[in-house]
Structures are given as C-alpha cells and as structure tokens.
Amino acid sequence: MPRPSVRVSAAAKSIGEQFVAWRKLQGLTALQVSERAGISRTTLRRVETGDTGVGVQALLSVARALGVLDALVKATDPYETDLGRARADETLPKRVRQ
Numbered sequence: 001m002p003r004p005s006v007r008v009s010a011a012a013k014s015i016g017e018q019f020v021a022w023r024k025l026q027g028l029t030a031l032q033v034s035e036r037a038g039i040s041r042t043t044l045r046r047v048e049t050g051d052t053g054v055g056v057q058a059l060l061s062v063a064r065a066l067g068v069l070d071a072l073v074k075a076t077d078p079y080e081t082d083l084g085r086a087r088a089d090e091t092l093p094k095r096v097r098q
Contacts, residue, residue, distance in 0.1 A: 004052040013050030015059075020048050022066040036065035 004012070023033050034044040039058050046054045047062050063069040078084030 001053065009050065009052060012052045016048045016050040019062055019066060022068060023048075026066065028066075033062065033065050037061035 023030070030041055030044055030048075034041045037044065037058070038061055039047075043054065043058050044062060047059055060069060060072070063072050074080055079088060
C-alpha cells in the first residue's frame with residue numbers, strides 16, 4: 001500500500017482526535033465504544049490515533065457508536081454545498097426515463 005500524503009495523514013489524525021473528544025464528552029470508555037462499534041479495542045486505538053490503514057467499515061462503525069455518523073455523511077453530501085446545489089441543475093438529467 002502506498003504511503004498516504006501528508007494531508008491525508010493529518011486528516012486521519014484530526015478525525016481520530018475528534019473521535020477521542022466525542023468519546024470523552026459522552027463519558028464513554030474505549031472498551032464501551034469498541035463494543036458498540038463491533039470492533040476490537042486495538043482497532044479503535046488505530047482509528048483514534050489516525051492510522052490510515054484502518055478500514056472504512058471500522059471508521060464508520062466508530063462514528064455510528066459515537067452518534068456522529070449522520071453528520072459525517074452529511075458533511076460529504078455535495079447537495080449540502082452551494083456549489084453542489086448550483087451544479088446539480090447543470091450536470092444531472094432533468095428526468096430519468098423508466
């Protein structure tokens with residue numbers, strides 16, 4: 001696997017730190033979050049330390065366990081941005097034939 005870029009590594013570290021903050025704000029232990037996410041404590045540690053080799057399923061499971069999955073999904077929705085809404089009319093078909 002190629003080494004991740006500096007920006008990707010920094011983003012993974014930031015997300016991991018934010019997950020730790022969410023966990024602590026909710027008064028949850030690492031064990032509780034790992035059990036709720038259905039992952040091992042070791043995998044949770046990898047997510048929380050920003051290991052870019054962790055799987056998407058583990059990352060999303062932790063987000064769900066912390067109650068931030070919907071916010072994560074919404075943050076990546078192009079229709080939630082001014083650009084996405086403006087370009088949707090230009091690039092998407094007006095109707096779909098059935």
